[in-house]
Amino acid sequence: MESNKTVIEIRNLVKTFPMGNREFTALNGINLTFTGGEFSGLVGPSGSGKTTLLNIIGTLDSPTEGEALVMRHSVGKLSQKKAAHLRNLKIGFIFQTFNLLPVYSALENVEFPLLLQKMNAASRKKAVMDALDWVGLADKVRSRPAQMSGGECQRVAIARAIVKKPEIVLADEPTANLDAENSHHILQTMVKLNKELGTTFLFATHDEKVIGYLRRIIKLYDGKVSSDEIVTVK
Amino acid sequence: MIRFIFKGLLRDRQRSLLPVIVVVTGVFLTVFLHCWMNGILGDLIDFNAKFSTGHVKVMTKAYAERVEQTPNDLALVQTGKLTETLQKEFPEMAWIQRIRFGGLIDAPDAQGETRSQGPAIGWGIDLLSANSTETQRLNIPKSMVKGHIPTQAGEVLISEQFAEKLKVVPGDQITLLGSTMFGSMTVYNFKVAGTVKFGSAILDRGAIIADIHDVQLALDMPDAASEILGYFKTNFYNKELAAAEVTRFMTSSDPADPYSPVMVSLRDQNGLSSMVDYMDLVSAIVISIFVMAMSLVLWNAGLLGGLRRYGEVGVRLAMGESKGHVYRSLISESILIGLVGSLIGSAIGLSLSFWIQKHGIDVSGFMKNASMMLPAVFRTEVTLPAFYVGFVPGLFATVIGTSLAGIGIYKRKTAQLFKELE
Numbered sequence: 205m206e207s208n209k210t211v212i213e214i215r216n217l218v219k220t221f222p223m224g225n226r227e228f229t230a231l232n233g234i235n236l237t238f239t240g241g242e243f244s245g246l247v248g249p250s251g252s253g254k255t256t257l258l259n260i261i262g263t264l265d266s267p268t269e270g271e272a273l274v275m276r277h278s279v280g281k282l283s284q285k286k287a288a289h290l291r292n293l294k295i296g297f298i299f300q301t302f303n304l305l306p307v308y309s310a311l312e313n314v315e316f317p318l319l320l321q322k323m324n325a326a327s328r329k330k331a332v333m334d335a336l337d338w339v340g341l342a343d344k345v346r347s348r349p350a351q352m353s354g355g356e357c358q359r360v361a362i363a364r365a366i367v368k369k370p371e372i373v374l375a376d377e378p379t380a381n382l383d384a385e386n387s388h389h390i391l392q393t394m395v396k397l398n399k400e401l402g403t404t405f406l407f408a409t410h411d412e413k414v415i416g417y418l419r420r421i422i423k424l425y426d427g428k429v430s431s432d433e434i435v436t437v438k
Numbered sequence: 439m440i441r442f443i444f445k446g447l448l449r450d451r452q453r454s455l456l457p458v459i460v461v462v463t464g465v466f467l468t469v470f471l472h473c474w475m476n477g478i479l480g481d482l483i484d485f486n487a488k489f490s491t492g493h494v495k496v497m498t499k500a501y502a503e504r505v506e507q508t509p510n511d512l513a514l515v516q517t518g519k520l521t522e523t524l525q526k527e528f529p530e531m532a533w534i535q536r537i538r539f540g541g542l543i544d545a546p547d548a549q550g551e552t553r554s555q556g557p558a559i560g561w562g563i564d565l566l567s568a569n570s571t572e573t574q575r576l577n578i579p580k581s582m583v584k585g586h587i588p589t590q591a592g593e594v595l596i597s598e599q600f601a602e603k604l605k606v607v608p609g610d611q612i613t614l615l616g617s618t619m620f621g622s623m624t625v626y627n628f629k630v631a632g633t634v635k636f637g638s639a640i641l642d643r644g645a646i647i648a649d650i651h652d653v654q655l656a657l658d659m660p661d662a663a664s665e666i667l668g669y670f671k672t673n674f675y676n677k678e679l680a681a682a683e684v685t686r687f688m689t690s691s692d693p694a695d696p697y698s699p700v701m702v703s704l705r706d707q708n709g710l711s712s713m714v715d716y717m718d719l720v721s722a723i724v725i726s727i728f729v730m731a732m733s734l735v736l737w738n739a740g741l742l743g744g745l746r747r748y749g750e751v752g753v754r755l756a757m758g759e760s761k762g763h764v765y766r767s768l769i770s771e772s773i774l775i776g777l778v779g780s781l782i783g784s785a786i787g788l789s790l791s792f793w794i795q796k797h798g799i800d801v802s803g804f805m806k807n808a809s810m811m812l813p814a815v816f817r818t819e820v821t822l823p824a825f826y827v828g829f830v831p832g833l834f835a836t837v838i839g840t841s842l843a844g845i846g847i848y849k850r851k852t853a854q855l856f857k858e859l860e
């Protein structure tokens with residue numbers, strides 16, 4: 205994965221939601237650019253618009269005004285099918301509540317994005333085992349989500365996000381349901397992935413533990429960027 | 439991918455077991471109901487055939503026109519010869535003669551004076567010849583209440599209720615007051631051999647069954663009969679074959695002669711064809727109601743399942759599955775559920791129907807007394823449509839139910855589906 209290449213470009217982005225007969229402005233004139241290999245985070249209080257922005261970058265939602273370019277594709281102008289394809293190939297998601305498919309094993313959950321890509325069985329198997337290795341869960345391949353701890357589930361979710369070697373991983377409050385030890389464990393895993401694979405990470409968080417790992421902190425307040433700082437490595 | 443989807447389906451009982459149970463139940467009931475109604479219709483036809491219409495019936499043209507009045511002055515003559523001809527020309531059928539008549543039954547006291555009397559419907563059938571099939575056909579042995587089946591000339595059976603009214607018991611003498619074929623008055627004495635239960639209000643009120651030769655003597659009808667009934671030797675009414683025989687017979691019938699014999703098939707008597715059509719209609723309505731109810735239940739199950747699965751759908755969309763792909767996978771699941779459910783439902787429905795067709799359910803234990811007209815054994819009848827009447831709707835109801843429920847995926851915005859995750 206090339207670094208220093210622009211992977212996400214957001215210009216004058218406005219997002220409003222209908223609220224009764226009025227409009228509620230969740231994002232109000234956002235301008236941001238992310239280059240490949242960044243490890244950055246949207247930080248702000250609850251309701252500041254972090255998830256809304258992440259969903260637009262993830263092509264799950266579309267801008268009301270302005271533009272969001274993801275891998276040079278303009279979100280909102282892509283067809284539903286093309287957006288799905290882009291997500292499948294280039295974007296990995298990690299959620300606060302893990303969102304694993306409950307009836308499938310760890311291995312099957314991680315395998316799912318590759319099945320969508322129609323990857324052949326042999327390469328699929330190898331990629332899945334590699335990904336589970338990365339997160340240290342090679343011994344839990346047969347377990348179902350209900351049989352695993354929160355930390356383990358989130359590691360499976362990370363494996364699922366990175367198994368397809370995406371350009372971008374979007375992580376929305378990934379530590380909110382984890383204790384300190386597990387939080388640090390998964391953050392270290394993600395730092396390692398960022399370094400070794402060059403994957404761009406974008407977090408949405410208000411967790412101090414996460415903020416401590418970020419190398420760029422974008423503060424959101426009331427749908428606006430209030431500050432955008434590069435963290436100098438200590 | 440398909441394997442992945444089916445794996446999930448099998449593991450998620452709520453997704454598979456519940457809808458399968460709904461489909462199995464609906465399909466089973468539809469198939470069974472269909473066979474059961476067929477059985478009732480079959481019984482009805484069978485009953486009519488045995489008691490009244492035969493599979494085909496030969497009468498004079500004039501008699502046929504007023505058949506409900508049993509006008510014996512228009513009866514067939516030289517029936518011995520006619521029966522022989524029929525047996526030769528239509529060997530696949532058994533031909534039997536019957537006389538239907540009406541009259542007054544009089545029970546005399548020891549002095550020969552009238553003690554009691556009442557109107558009666560009479561049947562003259564072959565009771566006495568060694569190879570007679572009539573007592574079995576009319577289920578007489580099982581319907582006997584007192585006494586025995588006539589074994590010699592002059593003996594008759596009368597309905598039990600009638601016997602009570604007349605205060606006669608087996609062994610007593612009764613007198614028939616009637617009119618001969620030529621319109622003159624006749625008086626004839628019979629001895630009551632036994633009493634029977636018909637299971638029909640009119641007949642139980644007053645009916646007598648006598649040997650046809652006695653009736654021929656009583657009504658001055660030598661070598662004559664009201665009607666000659668034909669029964670397929672297979673015992674099954676074959677609509678097409680019966681119609682063909684009627685056509686063949688009618689070519690030799692003289693339309694100008696009112697005494698010329700005519701042949702009428704079962705379907706064209708007693709309004710049976712409209713009865714059959716009516717039963718078909720009822721059957722179709724009942725089945726459509728079932729199918730609609732099943733579709734509604736499945737649609738609802740699909741909606742509930744779908745709601746429960748918005749989270750899953752959201753994740754799959756986030757992983758890069760397209761809405762169309764998700765929708766199609768839901769449809770694939772429903773096809774599998776519909777197929778499995780319809781197969782199992784049809785299999786259970788057909789097996790049970792086959793079993794009841796073969797063995798029957800004997801309800802005589804629940805009835806005080808067996809009777810000639812009420813079938814004591816219920817049977818289902820499995821016909822070709824039974825194989826698809828449940829299967830096809832079962833499959834379609836499932837798929838349509840899911841298709842409707844799944845439209846929600848398209849209607850909702852991706853982000854909204856996704857909100858369900860939070």
Ligand SMILES: Nc1ncnc2c1ncn2[C@@H]1O[C@H](COP(=O)(O)OP(=O)(O)O)[C@@H](O)[C@H]1O
Pocket residue numbers: 221222228229230248249250251252253254255256257408857
């Ligand atoms: N689909 C929606 N409809 C209406 N309002 C929404 C919707 N999604 C988010 N919002 C509102 O937008 C604001 C920002 O939400 P969100 O991006 O989830 O904030 P954060 O993730 O920073 O907590 C909130 O006030 C929220 O209520």
Ligand SMILES: [Mg+2]
Pocket residue numbers: 254255256376408
């Ligand atoms: Mg949020």
